[in-house]
Amino acid sequence: MSKVPVLPASGFRDFLPSEAAARLSLEETIKRIYQSHGFQPIGMPMLENLSTLQGKGGGSDNEKLIFKVLKRGEELQRALDKGDHSQLGDMGLRFDLTLPLARYCARFKEQLPKPFKVFQIGPVWRADRPQKGRYREFFQCDVDIVGAKEIGAEVECIEAILEVFRACGMDGIELHLNDRRLLSALRDESIPEERWSEALIILDKLDKIGPDGVSRELAEKFGQVPPGITRILSGERVDTLADLHPESFASLNQIVTLLEQAAPDFRIVFNPTLVRGQDYYTGTIFELRHPELSGSLGGGGRYNRLLEVFGSPETPAFGGSIGFERLFLLLQEKNLLAGDVFAPQLFFPLMDTSLRGPIHGLAGSLRRKGLRVDIYPDAAKLKKQFEYADQRRIPYVAVLGSDEWKAKTIKVKDMALRTERSYSIEPISEFLEQMEQLCKR
Amino acid sequence: MSKVPVLPASGFRDFLPSEAAARLSLEETIKRIYQSHGFQPIGMPMLENLSTLQGKGGGSDNEKLIFKVLKRGEELQRALDKGDHSQLGDMGLRFDLTLPLARYCARFKEQLPKPFKVFQIGPVWRADRPQKGRYREFFQCDVDIVGAKEIGAEVECIEAILEVFRACGMDGIELHLNDRRLLSALRDESIPEERWSEALIILDKLDKIGPDGVSRELAEKFGQVPPGITRILSGERVDTLADLHPESFASLNQIVTLLEQAAPDFRIVFNPTLVRGQDYYTGTIFELRHPELSGSLGGGGRYNRLLEVFGSPETPAFGGSIGFERLFLLLQEKNLLAGDVFAPQLFFPLMDTSLRGPIHGLAGSLRRKGLRVDIYPDAAKLKKQFEYADQRRIPYVAVLGSDEWKAKTIKVKDMALRTERSYSIEPISEFLEQMEQLCKR
Numbered sequence: 001m002s003k004v005p006v007l008p009a010s011g012f013r014d015f016l017p018s019e020a021a022a023r024l025s026l027e028e029t030i031k032r033i034y035q036s037h038g039f040q041p042i043g044m045p046m047l048e049n050l051s052t053l054q055g056k057g058g059g060s061d062n063e064k065l066i067f068k069v070l071k072r073g074e075e076l077q078r079a080l081d082k083g084d085h086s087q088l089g090d091m092g093l094r095f096d097l098t099l100p101l102a103r104y105c106a107r108f109k110e111q112l113p114k115p116f117k118v119f120q121i122g123p124v125w126r127a128d129r130p131q132k133g134r135y136r137e138f139f140q141c142d143v144d145i146v147g148a149k150e151i152g153a154e155v156e157c158i159e160a161i162l163e164v165f166r167a168c169g170m171d172g173i174e175l176h177l178n179d180r181r182l183l184s185a186l187r188d189e190s191i192p193e194e195r196w197s198e199a200l201i202i203l204d205k206l207d208k209i210g211p212d213g214v215s216r217e218l219a220e221k222f223g224q225v226p227p228g229i230t231r232i233l234s235g236e237r238v239d240t241l242a243d244l245h246p247e248s249f250a251s252l253n254q255i256v257t258l259l260e261q262a263a264p265d266f267r268i269v270f271n272p273t274l275v276r277g278q279d280y281y282t283g284t285i286f287e288l289r290h291p292e293l294s295g296s297l298g299g300g301g302r303y304n305r306l307l308e309v310f311g312s313p314e315t316p317a318f319g320g321s322i323g324f325e326r327l328f329l330l331l332q333e334k335n336l337l338a339g340d341v342f343a344p345q346l347f348f349p350l351m352d353t354s355l356r357g358p359i360h361g362l363a364g365s366l367r368r369k370g371l372r373v374d375i376y377p378d379a380a381k382l383k384k385q386f387e388y389a390d391q392r393r394i395p396y397v398a399v400l401g402s403d404e405w406k407a408k409t410i411k412v413k414d415m416a417l418r419t420e421r422s423y424s425i426e427p428i429s430e431f432l433e434q435m436e437q438l439c440k441r
Numbered sequence: 442m443s444k445v446p447v448l449p450a451s452g453f454r455d456f457l458p459s460e461a462a463a464r465l466s467l468e469e470t471i472k473r474i475y476q477s478h479g480f481q482p483i484g485m486p487m488l489e490n491l492s493t494l495q496g497k498g499g500g501s502d503n504e505k506l507i508f509k510v511l512k513r514g515e516e517l518q519r520a521l522d523k524g525d526h527s528q529l530g531d532m533g534l535r536f537d538l539t540l541p542l543a544r545y546c547a548r549f550k551e552q553l554p555k556p557f558k559v560f561q562i563g564p565v566w567r568a569d570r571p572q573k574g575r576y577r578e579f580f581q582c583d584v585d586i587v588g589a590k591e592i593g594a595e596v597e598c599i600e601a602i603l604e605v606f607r608a609c610g611m612d613g614i615e616l617h618l619n620d621r622r623l624l625s626a627l628r629d630e631s632i633p634e635e636r637w638s639e640a641l642i643i644l645d646k647l648d649k650i651g652p653d654g655v656s657r658e659l660a661e662k663f664g665q666v667p668p669g670i671t672r673i674l675s676g677e678r679v680d681t682l683a684d685l686h687p688e689s690f691a692s693l694n695q696i697v698t699l700l701e702q703a704a705p706d707f708r709i710v711f712n713p714t715l716v717r718g719q720d721y722y723t724g725t726i727f728e729l730r731h732p733e734l735s736g737s738l739g740g741g742g743r744y745n746r747l748l749e750v751f752g753s754p755e756t757p758a759f760g761g762s763i764g765f766e767r768l769f770l771l772l773q774e775k776n777l778l779a780g781d782v783f784a785p786q787l788f789f790p791l792m793d794t795s796l797r798g799p800i801h802g803l804a805g806s807l808r809r810k811g812l813r814v815d816i817y818p819d820a821a822k823l824k825k826q827f828e829y830a831d832q833r834r835i836p837y838v839a840v841l842g843s844d845e846w847k848a849k850t851i852k853v854k855d856m857a858l859r860t861e862r863s864y865s866i867e868p869i870s871e872f873l874e875q876m877e878q879l880c881k882r
Contacts, residue, residue, distance in 0.1 A: 003750075003751065003752035004492060004493055004496035004544070004750050004751050004752075005490070005492065005493070005751075006544055006545075006547045006548035006751050006752070007548065008485070008486050008489065008490075008544075009486065009488055009489060009490045009493075009531075009532050012486035012488060012489075013484070013486060014483075014484060014485055014486070014545055014548065014549070015483060015484025015485070016483070016549065016552060016553075017481045017482060017483055017553070017554075017559070019484065020481075020482040020483045020484040021481065021482050023484060024482050033808075035783045035813055036808045036811065036812065036813045036814065037808060037813075037814070037815075038785045038788075038813065038814060038815030038816065040458045040461075040462065040781075040783070040784070040833075041458060041461040041462050041465050041783070042455070042456060042457070042458055042461045043454070043455060043456025043460065043461040043464060044449070044455055044456070045449050045450065045453035045454060045455070045578050046487070046564060046578065047450055047453060047508075047534075047566075047578065048449065048450060048453075049446070049449075049450045051445055051446065052445055052446070052450075055445035067488075067510050067511075067532075068510065068511040069508050069509070069510060069511070069534075070508075070509040070510070070511045070529055070530050072568055076526065080526065085517065085521065088511055088529065089511050090450075091450050091508075093488075093510075103445070103447050103449075104447075104455055106447045107447035107448065107455065108455070108457065111457060112457075112458070113458075113829055113832045113833055114829065115817075115818055115819070115829075117815065118458070123487060125488075127513055137486050137487065137488065145818055148818035148819050149819060150794070150818060150819045150820065151797075152791060152797060152816065152817070152818030152819055153818040153819075155797065155801060155818075156816060156818055159801065159805065163805075163808070163809075257798075258797055258798055258801060261798050261801070261802060262801050262802065262805050309444075309445050310444065310445050310446075310447050311444035311445075311447070340481075342476045342481070342482070343481070344479045347479075350593060353591070356592075356593060356596065356699055357698075357699055357702050360596060360600065360699060360702070360703050361702060361703060364600065364604075364703050367474075367477045367478060367604070368604075370477065371477065372476055372477045372478075372479065373477065373478070373479060374478075374479030374558070375479065375593065375597060376556075376593070377556055377586055377589035377591060377593030377594040377596075377597055378556070378589050378590060378591045378593055378594075379591065388554055388555065388556075391554045392481075392554055
């Protein structure tokens with residue numbers, strides 16, 4: 001047999017058990033907090049028909065990054081015969097969780113609660129060029145409220161997201177808020193409406209190219225810098241921008257006030273230069289940043305018209321997402337990750353294969369009491385088995401050899417203190433209780 | 442905008458919130474039990490290089506069902522220019538969790554505990570023709586012990602799997618056991634070794650075509666029915682089969698004895714006709730069945746040579762899997778699924794938008810106490826908001842209108858009993874405690 005490479009595909013990752021456990025534990029924290037805020041789970045496939053993923057027809061940046069699934073059998077042959085490369089795939093891996101959610105809500109609109117509060121935690125894929133910190137498979141953690149038009153949706157979603165950062169012990173998070181309607185109001189007649197998104201794409205590069213770079217690119221593209229953009233680039237005090245779009249200015253003010261009450265430990269900023277890339281946003285937009293990180297830790301916005309793609313009537317909706325990978329990285333750097341909270345608590349080495357029965361019996365009873373118990377599967381040298389317990393950081397080792405079995409006792413070693421104590425295994429109920437107390441201590 | 446279809450791709454499924462919650466709850470049960478048996482989590486991508494997935498070169502049935510990912514950009518163009526259809530994809534969606542695990546263990550063999558006890562719960566994909574009960578994306582729940590050669594690995598994995606069925610309240614599960622070495626010993630010289638797997642593929646159809654069908658197909662293919670197969674098809678008492686392969690017969694006997702002690706509530710059967718499809722099995726194999734279900738609820742086996750595909754030396758390994766979808770279906774039919782254990786416990790309707798601040802404040806404090814609390818995001822008619830609480834089966838509704846706010850009280854309705862009671866919200870600590878007691882009751 002020829003040797004097959006052991007690395008995952010380029011841009012994809014394996015996680016060692018300790019990192020996998022920390023990821024699982026962060027995932028469970030996020031899930032718990034989203035659920036405590038009343039968001040409910042749904043299930044959707046990880047692949048969608050290409051017509052769904054490309055449905056908006058906008059050719060957005062994310063749509064260009066779809067991993068396509070090759071057609072099979074006769075359909076593939078037909079596509080090849082036609083010689084049209086765009087017809088070789090029939091499905092694609094989802095590139096975000098929002099577009100499939102819109103399809104789902106349009107499908108089930110009669111059955112879902114109104115408003116519909118939903119969370120999703122799972123992988124998405126983008127065929128980006130792999131580079132440091134950018135992966136082709138990564139997790140997103142979304143909350144959405146579909147069917148709610150007032151700012152209560154904004155406050156609920158953003159509060160849930162901020163609560164995750166609080167629960168992780170992550171200080172220094174900044175919440176940047178803006179409103180797409182305010183950005184639209186920056187336009188003057190010198191630029192036609194259908195080209196305004198090009199101007200916003202340039203404004204969106206502010207962090208990378210600075211205000212001078214933005215002005216230069218705008219001037220190059222449009223012959224001039226729109227006066228509205230000059231105002232916000234010049235650092236005009238935001239409270240004087242109200243005249244641009246009084247309605248969105250008022251709603252932003254309410255959102256900021258409510259969030260400042262609810263989350264006084266976060267810095268909340270009205271940032272009139274915030275754009276967020278997606279073309280489907282229609283109102284409030286937000287982004288989470290951290291001073292030690294370029295780019296964002298998450299964000300979202302109001303997308304009142306996305307469901308129309310799937311034939312639904314206009315449906316107000318708001319949602320946001322935590323970028324799991326960046327949050328995980330930041331927590332790792334700050335030493336804020338939980339250890340392996342699911343590691344075994346008690347370990348039975350195996351010295352004598354004739355004692356498999358009693359050991360599996362005791363372990364089974366302890367496991368059914370809710371303890372996490374490990375057994376060594378082979379009769380190996382005791383030293384090797386203790387090394388195993390050390391490597392897995394199991395706090396207690398329960399030694400049952402033939403002498404102990406005859407005396408109906410068991411020796412339990414405390415691996416941290418390097419002490420040991422004998423316990424009688426009769427009556428069994430008392431032994432189980434003693435082990436329960438020991439492990440839960 | 443033209444309307445995009447709202448259905449998922451053929452063979453893929455959406456889950457409504459109640460079903461998604463039940464799936465999540467079953468997933469967490471399985472995870473908890475696997476962890477209580479000392480299995481640890483790992484992380485692997487859901488896509489692999491095609492060379493990994495096709496690495497065994499055996500062209501097994503599952504390999505034929507790989508969803509391939511289309512190459513991109515210049516590489517796609519190059520593949521098209523060559524005119525070789527087999528070169529159009531570069532990656533594939535994993536079709537099981539075992540082959541990627543073998544790659545992972547080969548990659549990290551120096552860093553992993555020995556033996557390595559691992560669990561995985563996640564989706565796999567197969568490009569099967571969709572039909573009732575057969576999906577293209579489905580969950581598997583695996584436990585594996587890599588690096589253990591004795592029957593302790595068999596017992597640990599199978600016990601953990603049986604414990605899942607016990608925890609779900611699922612009666613009537615049968616465990617069928619066999620050993621691939623015993624199956625090999627059925628061969629006589631009339632059939633060359635390299636064609637023996639063809640005979641086993643026919644034997645594997647026993648459930649579908651019966652013993653006569655198996656005999657007929659064997660006779661057609663090989664000119665005769667191998668005498669060993671005639672012996673097991675004739676229903677010979679299994680304890681007289683020991684002469685075929687004494688070593689595997691002895692180890693099966695030990696496994697059965699240990700499992701009968703540990704899991705006396707399961708029917709454990711030595712079934713000499715059990716084959717299991719995978720060609721990588723080298724020793725013990727097992728399958729979980731239920732009398733009301735055709736096919737299996739899971740299974741697995743020993744695969745001591747699979748890691749060699751990835752250049753590792755021979756590494757003993759044993760693993761097994763629960764078929765999540767079939768288990769879920771059976772639990773659903775038997776009304777054994779958990780309800781939505783994560784539904785909100787308390788709901789705040791919103792009657793007066795000026796009270797958003799106090800409501801979000803109270804809800805935030807309750808949520809940080811660990812309660813699941815929902816708030817209606819829009820100021821809608823109270824009737825509509827109560828209907829929402831009913832639909833989501835939220836047991837308590839906390840009404841805070843302007844009168845209550847002035848009096849610093851809150852009215853809490855018990856939705857099941859249709860009773861209500863007023864609580865003072867001052868002092869706040871006392872109110873929070875009262876709500877905690879109410880919701881945890």
